Amino acid sequence: MKRLTTDVLVIGGGAAGMACALSAAKTGVEVTLLEREPVVGGVLNQCIHNGFGLQFYQEELTGPEFAVRLQNEMNQEKVTVIGESYVREIDVINKRAMVLSPQGAFEILSKAVVISTGARERPFGSLLIQGDRPSGIMPAGLAQRYVNLENYLPSRKAVVLGSGDIGLIMARRLTLEGVEVVGVVERMPYPGGLTRNIVQCLEDYEIPLLLSTTVTKVLGNGRLEEIEISEVDESFMPVPGTSRRLKADTLILSAGLLPQVEDFDNDLRIDHINKGFLVSNTGESSVEGVFAAGNNVAIFDLVDYVAAEGWIAGRHAALYALGESTSGDRVPVVRGENVGVLVPGIVDMEENLRLYIRLRKPMNEGTVILKELDFEKAFSYGVPSEMIQIVMNKEKLAPLMGAGRLTVEVR
Known part of the structure; x- marks a missing residue:
């Protein structure tokens, strides 16, 4: 060989x-x-x-x-x-x-x-949605490839499930190609994509964003024909009496990466x-x-x-x-209050520190606290979809050696 x-x-x-x-x-x-x-x-x-x-x-x-x-x-x-x-x-x-x-x-x-x-x-099978097995259900990245690289139009009337950035961008892209985008359905009470994409891809094109709502059933004989949606409660369970059906031949999945x-x-x-x-x-x-x-x-x-x-x-x-x-010497990074995604998980003292933080929930205002470094950074309007970045020179990391860890929290 x-x-x-x-x-x-x-x-x-x-x-x-x-x-x-x-x-x-x-x-x-x-x-x-x-x-x-x-x-x-x-x-x-x-x-x-x-x-x-x-x-x-x-x-x-x-x-x-x-x-x-x-x-x-x-x-x-x-x-x-x-x-x-x-x-x-x-x-x-x-x-x-x-x-x-x-x-x-x-x-x-x-x-x-x-x-x-x-x-x-994230594939359709992981979403546990009831119904038939019609064609016309695809992830947003595949739809993007069809339109932008393969020169195929995969839909005439579409619903987007999930408000991740690729789904928002495809809602706009399909609209520009003449597809009717009935709406973007998001189970969370807040959007999952960048604020700029909510404005530029949905609001500018008057595409509805349906929050606290999810797809509960897909129906179609061969090709997708209807999509059943329902409002959800705080546990993301469908609320009885809120279901309705949307006519569509395509369901675009933007349920996360x-x-x-x-x-x-x-x-x-x-x-x-x-x-x-x-x-x-x-x-x-x-x-x-x-x-x-x-x-x-x-x-x-x-x-x-x-x-x-x-x-x-x-x-x-x-x-x-x-x-x-x-x-060099290394210490672990520990999640504190209100911290979700956090990179890196270990601090090496011989390299500058670049922290990337996602909040667990939206906040009108808050403060990122690096406890052992006695560092605070205030922010306004923080949402889970947009990372907070903090950069710190390696010369300022010395206190971590005595503490043995770095705790990151948001209040």
């Missing part, structure tokens, strides 16, 4: 993987990037709307523009990209991966590994709130020399954050491969 060697192996060629490969290559090491699609870019390639790059590049770009910018920069460095490749098996301890590609099966040996496999959409960790969760520790890999602020996982970055760590709200974390993980993976790892 053919055997390849590389300094840093990056698995996944989306925003995190490309930024990681670029950062590692700039450190002077040899980098190999594996991507299951024929080209790199991941979901960016089908996100033709703008709003990307404002932090990472300090200018507004579309998804494909963001991807091409990273790809062009990678092309100027020592990065080998292997497209249409699949990791069949990986030994994370010995950094050995078995790979399948159109060129055949081969083995890759590396000194450091970065996993940037992104996220997958799940970090793609299944192929590695037996070897690497998982944060069961984030549902992704537990990593430090260097991106290193629970296995030495194995790093993770992007939406397989937690679901980020901005691709700029994903790319920034990939950049950091790539640099530290390269340093590890060179035998120049600067890993």
Whole structure:
């Protein structure tokens, strides 16, 4: 069997993987990037709307523009990209991966590994909705691919279940293509997407947003014909007497994303709130020399954050491969009151701290408290869909050594 060697192996060629490969290559090491699609870019390639790059590049770009910018920069460095490749098996301890590609099966040996496999959409089967099994039910990302990449119009009259950002963006996109979007149904009492997307994708196009409401049944003979919706109580149970039916030929699912960790969760520790890999602020996982970055760590709200974390993980993976790892003392990060998603789970004293926090519930105002660092940051109008980011220089982290942990809470 053919055997390849590389300094840093990056698995996944989306925003995190490309930024990681670029950062590692700039450190002077040899980098190999594996991507299951024929080209790199991941979901960016089908996100033709703008709003990307404002932090990472300090200018507004579309998804494909963001991807091409990273790809062009990678092309100027020592990065080998292997497209249409699949990791069949990986030994994370010995950094050995078995790979399948159109060129055949081969083995890759590396000194450091970065996993940037992104996220997958929550499937219809997990929602436990009653009814028939008609065609016309699909995740928002698939609908986006149909319209933006394949040039197919999957619907004439649609309902969107869930108010995640991809669903909101597709509500607008389908409307622009002449599809009647009957409404966006959200079981929570507040929307799940960014505020700007609520305004620009729904309000600007007068698309109804039905909060505290869910789909309880789908009906159709072959193709979807009707969707039954009901209001829900505080326990998300349908309220009797509130059900009604909407005519639609398509149900677009925007019920959330799940970090793609299944192929590695037996070897690497998982944060069961984030549902992704537990990593430090260097991106290193629970296995030495194995790093993770992007939406397989937690679901980020901005691709700029994903790319920034990939950049950091790539640099530290390269340093590890060179035998120049600067890993220092580490302490765990502990969730306090009102904190949901929280990245990272470990603080390494040799790297600056970048905290990403999702609230458990909306707040008109509040304060993020880093207890052991005697740090507070006030905010106004915080919602779970939008991350709060806190950046702190590593020189300010010294008090954590005496405390043995960092507690993050919101009041």
